[in-house]
Amino acid sequence: MSDQFELNAEVRNDLGKGASRRLRRSADLVPAIVYGGDKNPVPLTLVRKDLEKALENEAFYSHVLRLKVGSGTEKAILKDLQRHPARNHVMHADFLRVDDNVAIKVHVPIHFLNEENCVGVKMQGGLVQHQATDIEVQCLPANIPEYIEVDMIELETGQIVHLSDVTLPEGVTSVALALGESHDLAIASVLAPKGNDEAGDGAPAAEAAEGEPDGEGNAEGGNSED
Numbered sequence: 001m002s003d004q005f006e007l008n009a010e011v012r013n014d015l016g017k018g019a020s021r022r023l024r025r026s027a028d029l030v031p032a033i034v035y036g037g038d039k040n041p042v043p044l045t046l047v048r049k050d051l052e053k054a055l056e057n058e059a060f061y062s063h064v065l066r067l068k069v070g071s072g073t074e075k076a077i078l079k080d081l082q083r084h085p086a087r088n089h090v091m092h093a094d095f096l097r098v099d100d101n102v103a104i105k106v107h108v109p110i111h112f113l114n115e116e117n118c119v120g121v122k123m124q125g126g127l128v129q130h131q132a133t134d135i136e137v138q139c140l141p142a143n144i145p146e147y148i149e150v151d152m153i154e155l156e157t158g159q160i161v162h163l164s165d166v167t168l169p170e171g172v173t174s175v176a177l178a179l180g181e182s183h184d185l186a187i188a189s190v191l192a193p194k195g196n197d198e199a200g201d202g203a204p205a206a207e208a209a210e211g212e213p214d215g216e217g218n219a220e221g222g223n224s225e226d
Helices: 019-028 048-055 201-213
Strands: 005-011 029-035 042-047 063-069 072-083 089-098 106-111 129-130 134-138 148-151 160-162 186-191
Touching: 005 048, 029 048, 042 048, 042 063, 048 089, 072 134
Parallel strands: 005 063, 029 089, 106 148
Antiparallel strands: 005 042, 029 042, 063 072, 072 089, 106 134, 129 186, 160 186
């Protein structure tokens, strides 16, 4: 993946929570920090409008970017973002330095394809449910995918897509799956229409009815700032 994002930054010398608040209020700047590699962490300031414009592009969240600091440049990825709980303004940004020759872990967004046309929805009246919106992968910076596609076209009601069902690009591995089969998490599923037991054999519903003649039971069930 080639670099396409670039942000201008300045080194921040006035540290502390009070300084950060003054910074945001008086100059419409955002406090940030870049860390990692063999260098010390460096507190930075970014122009809010430039950062928020970049954040409008989904690729920014998993893309290698360039931070221009003075006469130098840092290659990094966005590692964490803090937003105001009510106004949703960016309060602080963390960037992790990257080395072209060192693999890193990054969350990559999932693009679900053919949800409305999948068998379970179009033919069986089901409803797609997402259990995850991104996948944590490990790879070299140049191999970070912009997104990962999951095609739902053949999924029927009652079926589940797991991590192991997802095809990742060459050189990209799932962090969870590397921990073993027990971490083969669900990504998405197609729920049967409400009150329809065709996805299963109907036995669980019958047993529940016998045990609860007068009612039914339902269960439903991811920093610090200077």
